[in-house]
Amino acid sequence: MRLILQNIKELVQVDPKSRLWVAGKSMAEVQTLKNAFLIIQDEQIKDYGLMENLSQAEYETDDVMMEIDCSGKMVFPSYCDSHTHLVFAATREHEFVDRLKGLTYEEMALNGGGILNSAILLQEMAEDDLFDQAMGRLEEIAMLGTGAVEIKSGYGLTTESELKMLRVIRRMKQHSPLMIKSTFLAHAFPLKYRNKRKEYMSLLIDEMLPLIAADELADYVDVFCDRGFFTMEETEHILKAGIRLGMLGKVHANELANSGGVQVGIKYNTVSVDHLEYVEDEEISALLGSETMPTVLPGAAFFLDLKLAPVRRMIDAGLPIALASDYNPGTSPSGNMNFIQTLGCLKYGMTPEETIHATTINSAYAMGISKSYGSIARGKVANLFITKEISSYAVIPYSFGTNLIETIILNGEIQGVADFEL
Ligand code: NIG
Numbered sequence: 001m002r003l004i005l006q007n008i009k010e011l012v013q014v015d016p017k018s019r020l021w022v023a024g025k026s027m028a029e030v031q032t033l034k035n036a037f038l039i040i041q042d043e044q045i046k047d048y049g050l051m052e053n054l055s056q057a058e059y060e061t062d063d064v065m066m067e068i069d070c071s072g073k074m075v076f077p078s079y080c081d082s083h084t085h086l087v088f089a090a091t092r093e094h095e096f097v098d099r100l101k102g103l104t105y106e107e108m109a110l111n112g113g114g115i116l117n118s119a120i121l122l123q124e125m126a127e128d129d130l131f132d133q134a135m136g137r138l139e140e141i142a143m144l145g146t147g148a149v150e151i152k153s154g155y156g157l158t159t160e161s162e163l164k165m166l167r168v169i170r171r172m173k174q175h176s177p178l179m180i181k182s183t184f185l186a187h188a189f190p191l192k193y194r195n196k197r198k199e200y201m202s203l204l205i206d207e208m209l210p211l212i213a214a215d216e217l218a219d220y221v222d223v224f225c226d227r228g229f230f231t232m233e234e235t236e237h238i239l240k241a242g243i244r245l246g247m248l249g250k251v252h253a254n255e256l257a258n259s260g261g262v263q264v265g266i267k268y269n270t271v272s273v274d275h276l277e278y279v280e281d282e283e284i285s286a287l288l289g290s291e292t293m294p295t296v297l298p299g300a301a302f303f304l305d306l307k308l309a310p311v312r313r314m315i316d317a318g319l320p321i322a323l324a325s326d327y328n329p330g331t332s333p334s335g336n337m338n339f340i341q342t343l344g345c346l347k348y349g350m351t352p353e354e355t356i357h358a359t360t361i362n363s364a365y366a367m368g369i370s371k372s373y374g375s376i377a378r379g380k381v382a383n384l385f386i387t388k389e390i391s392s393y394a395v396i397p398y399s400f401g402t403n404l405i406e407t408i409i410l411n412g413e414i415q416g417v418a419d420f421e422l
């Protein structure tokens, strides 16, 4: 199958060099082509260029061919959302209401609400129902422009339920057109282990991780390293165990306090450290000498009204930044990466160009897929979206709450809602 997109008003995030990430000052520059074409052959981007250089020979193919006229419309690589918890049993709006009345997230989280509440509901839910609900969320984010997503366990907390979550994610990988990475997340100590932390650590390390590895259920191992959750030392033990079993690391770090999670992540060469509200010069220097992607989750900071990660300082110091949605029922009940761009601009002082890199190539790096996703380059997987007729690319973060995306292409195929119905 050959698909030719023609008369594209602006083809955005073109990168002939296929960089694996974009850092510092370079984040302010996004390469685009005006009045462009793009050719998709099977699953891949075959070629792109200016309309005046589109050769007639491209139309002479034995393959099935389709043309799309993109006059007035722009084409972007799909978003890569490198941090979500989108397999969950139920929404938690009652906690949202409690917070409006004055309770804090930490108070609820440490008293049986929050993650522990999600765990009880998830343990009770049938695997098929979890799968159906989560597939619905994938459809929702795909229509908002996401083409690759990382999904974590961590609402199971028991061996049985963590495995159940990871099996659901594996099934999603098999049934969804999105590229999916799965992560085992050590998320919280269940109440009954509050005073028996060593026992729970042993359950995680000696029971859960080996079973997960034996079935190849997780690409990554992640730990919530923060005040009231896992300590630096505990995080280190879990990361080390997961890495020994063939997983790569990630860390939830410094959301509620300076947890030391950034340094632990760097020590274990994790692909990313995520959240980063409490980051100082020390963490910035450590990140500068590393291959770990600093990942900020504006949805959670917005929803919980947290102190903001010092993104401007980090980029000005030369770091790359990835932005992800953190889609989950407690701290960020939305997977809308367009809105994440809006927050990046308005709350963190990023330019639209910086948010484009942060939600495409840098977030692709943060899920280990930036060789094949996250920019427009020959040979990359054809995951992209065509907008409605728009005036400029800055109108996407500007138009918060409005979906300006018209057509979704994943793996070279135009997606309709029907593709998500099983
Ligand atoms: O990334 N910070 C830790 N975990 C999730 C939220 C968990 C929840 O409240 O359900 C997060 O924000």
Ligand code: FE
Binding pocket: 083, 084, 085, 252, 326
């Ligand atoms: Fe998270």
